[in-house]
Amino acid sequence: MEPVRIPTLCCALASGLLFGVGLVISGMVSPERVLGFLDVAGRWDPTLAFVMGGALLVTLPVFQSLPRLGRPLFAERFALPTRKDIDWQLVTGAALFGIGWGLVGLCPGPALVALTTLSTPAFVFVGSLLAGMLIQQITLEK
Amino acid sequence: MQLAEFSWTAGLGGGLLIGAAAALLIVANGSIAGISGIVGGLLKRWDGSAAWRLAFLAGLLLGGVAAASWGGFPLGPGLDRPLPLLAVAGLLVGFGTRLGSGCTSGHGVCGLARLSPRSLVATLTFMGTAALTVFIMRHVLEA
Numbered sequence: 001m002e003p004v005r006i007p008t009l010c011c012a013l014a015s016g017l018l019f020g021v022g023l024v025i026s027g028m029v030s031p032e033r034v035l036g037f038l039d040v041a042g043r044w045d046p047t048l049a050f051v052m053g054g055a056l057l058v059t060l061p062v063f064q065s066l067p068r069l070g071r072p073l074f075a076e077r078f079a080l081p082t083r084k085d086i087d088w089q090l091v092t093g094a095a096l097f098g099i100g101w102g103l104v105g106l107c108p109g110p111a112l113v114a115l116t117t118l119s120t121p122a123f124v125f126v127g128s129l130l131a132g133m134l135i136q137q138i139t140l141e142k
Numbered sequence: 143m144q145l146a147e148f149s150w151t152a153g154l155g156g157g158l159l160i161g162a163a164a165a166l167l168i169v170a171n172g173s174i175a176g177i178s179g180i181v182g183g184l185l186k187r188w189d190g191s192a193a194w195r196l197a198f199l200a201g202l203l204l205g206g207v208a209a210a211s212w213g214g215f216p217l218g219p220g221l222d223r224p225l226p227l228l229a230v231a232g233l234l235v236g237f238g239t240r241l242g243s244g245c246t247s248g249h250g251v252c253g254l255a256r257l258s259p260r261s262l263v264a265t266l267t268f269m270g271t272a273a274l275t276v277f278i279m280r281h282v283l284e285a
Contacts, residue, residue, distance in 0.1 A: 004193045011170035012194040016201020017164035017208075019175065019247075023156035024209035024217070026156020027149075032220030036146050038269075038276040041278020045146035052250060059255035062165040072172030078258065079172050081243070086263050091181040093242020094249070101236025102275025104223050105248045105267065108177040108239060111197065111232075112208030112217045113260020121221050125232040133182050140241060141186075 007074045020113055026051040029113050031105030038102055089140070164251050167198070176248020177202075178239035242268070 027033045027047055036045030066078055101107050106114065106125055114122040164175035173180075181197050210217040239245040242243060242264055245254060249268075253261020 004190060006186065008171050008194050009197045011166060011171075012190035012197040013201040014146070014261075014273030015163045015167040015170075015175060016163075016198040016203075017205035018159050018166065018201075018203025019198075020207075022161075022163060022205075023202075024155045024156070024206050024215045025155050025159065025213065027215075028156065029210070029215075029217055030219045033148075035220065035276055038273045039276055039280055041281055043144045043146040045148050046150070047148045049176055050150045050153030051157035054154040055251045055278040056255055058161025059164050059251055060156055060197075062169065063160075063252065063255040066168065066199065072148040072168070074171045075170075075172035077169065079174065081174070081258065081260070083169065083251075083260060084258075086260060089241050090243060090260055090264055091267055093238045093240070094264040094267035095201070095242075095244055095271045096234050097238030097245060098271030098273075099246040099275050100231040100238060101246075101268060102272035103231040103234070103279065104228055105220060106231065106235065108181060108235065109157055109202065109245075109247055110218075111235070112181075112202055114175065114221055116203055116207040117208070117217050117221065119218070119221065121223060122150075122218065124225050125228045125235075128229045129236035130181070130185065130243065132233040132238070133185055133240045133283025134236075135184060135233070136237045138184070140229050 011074065019109065022051075022055075022120075023109055023113055026054075029110045031110075034105040034110070035102075038105070105123060160247075164247070164255075168252070172179075174248055176244050176252060178236075178245040179243075179248050182240050185232060200240045 023029050028051055033045055034048055054108035071077055112123050115126055167173050180198055186196050215279040249261040249264040
């Protein structure tokens, strides 16, 4: 069991804070705006494209320079996925996620932030999301 | 084509912050800022990683509620939908993100930045089925 280290916790907390503020400022906590982006046949809302673009402006150069960095500041190694194969789980999972996302305009990040409204819809969605994760884990996890 | 009212500066600014969040987590802790992965890890096993996962999620909620209350941003317009619909959607999002190893943040923000072919396929797939679902809901069923 890895020891719990204070710098690691502080950075995780700070990262979560930035993420939450970013989701709210960008308007991505609004299912209306997200559905507006996905509704290409309606009055299209391009906001999500700017959000993804803005995020990638930062993450692309940073992730591409990780090899030169060698190792993270407060951990032994980068925990990066190594798989390259496109299997049925990846495509089916992404397809099902997209259907759920398109039904109500909530993906996991904004859904968690929506919990702070203390409203029934947010709790019902996040409760089902956790149940869905558990069902996948119990039935299909190797 | 008619565009909805939107602010590209808010989108870009918020996106830069989300990117900075993901950059901080990978550079400092070596972890991918994928929300479904962070939550799923907590459900899977309660090990030494639980503490940082909880710290991240606490920050996410705090940051969200702070920005919404101090910045005057509305939280969740359009959240109030029929509960059975929310339940079905939640199950699909939970099951699908775990089966597909990620969501908008893990595949979209981090995976694309790693130039991962798996993340590109996943992102195109969920964007595609999401757009198709919205098309059917809004323009075929007119719900």
